[in-house]
Amino acid sequence: MITKLMKMLEDGRDSPLLRFSIAKALAAAGQFENAAYHLQEAIRQDPDYSAAWAELGECRARLGDNDGAITAWVEGMSVAVRTRRHSGQETDGSPAPASAITHRATSFGGLITMKPGVMSQQDGFAG
Secondary structure (H helix, E strand, O other): OHHHHHHHHHOOOOOHHHHHHHHHHHHHOOOHHHHHHHHHHHHHHOOOOHHHHHHHHHHHHHOOOHHHHHHHHHHHHHHHHHHHHHHOOOOOOOOOOOHHHHHHHHOOOOOEEEEOOEEEEOOOOEO
């Protein structure tokens, strides 16, 4: 799978979705550093790609980069909320669910908690 995806990239078919797909395949193979590289490229191409932010957080966590994981998850939450508001999907004033990022962030050893309208770390960070 990785070989086929990399061939598509070599053939000039670069896109955020392709980079995300490559990263998912690399992460499944335990190649988290390489996966993070392709996720960063997906995000460079499309900063509003919240799934890429979520997966980048997962890769960073697997690499032992707790601060990097938290940063990616918080940015992913911010993107998910912002893009939902701009798309007109938010109708009742509640924050976007962004469930995949919230699940990863809240299950990450209690280092970060997500509450409606609040993003904070135990050390007092408030976003």
